Amino acid sequence: MKRLIFTILFSSLSAFVFGQSILLTPNAFNNTVSGPNVDIHLTKYSSTEGAYIITRNAGGSSTSPSATANNCSMLFLGARGYNGTGFNTSSSAAIIMKSSQEWTSTAFGTKISFETTTNNTVSRTARMTIDHNGNVGIGTTSPDAKLEVAGTYAVSGKTTFTGTQHNYNLGGKSVIHVNGGASLLTGIAGGSDGMIVHIYVGINTDLTIADQSTSSLAANRIVTGHSGDMTILSGGGATLIYDGDVSSWRVIGWKP
DSSP states (O other), X not given: OOOOOOEEOOBTEEEEESSOOOOOOOSOOEEOOOSSSBOEEEEEOOSSOOOOOOOOOOEEOXXXXXXXXXXXXXXXXXXXXXXXXXXXXXXXXXXXXXXXXOOBTTBOOEEEEEEEEOTTOOOEEEEEEEOTTSOEEESOSSOSSSEEEOSOOOOOOEEEEOSEESSEEOTTOSXXXXXXXXXXXXXXXXXXXXXXXXXXXXXXXXXXXXXXXXTSOGGGBEEOSSSSXXXXXXXXXXXXXXXXXXXXXXXXXXXO
């Protein structure tokens, strides 16, 4: 298997494509052009799609190709900088499209790796992987769920309220901060099946979550699962999930 590294830097280059393709199959290609205005522009005239950039990979040779091997880099987009004495010989950031199995006429498995280099180090590390089955892994290259995070994570974007709230509008946020005195929540607007909301209660605050209160619309009500209203004191919190089967929120975890 040959690795083809394309370094194509043309000063003020524009390729205007009118329904045709340009096919390059070199043994090696390394054309470096330097300057302050080095860009590649691809223009395609079509009412339905833009220009394609397509690479192909096979084992063996051009006269006797063999099937693409498992875990083979089929497309490598890399970035290299100047370190003060010369340009790096390896890429410090990369997007790599790889095969995820040995290819056959009925098996074309692929995955994508996103890689960066930590400040004050020199080695590139895979940060995020999209596996062949669509699972996304952050901090892991073999995710077992639609989203798997190996390490700490934070949910940003919170909304804050105080007092009594009926049909509360999240405003696109997924975290609710309740802050200030005695507060009441009877419902949350805009729920969709599987949506998760986290609630945490601030200092000198207590929150009552009403159980299936008619003060909110039926589709916005909350099922506490505690045979009545539940109260969360300062420093506590709750996690809610929207159950599309019954069109209401359910409390699935809480700290009073």
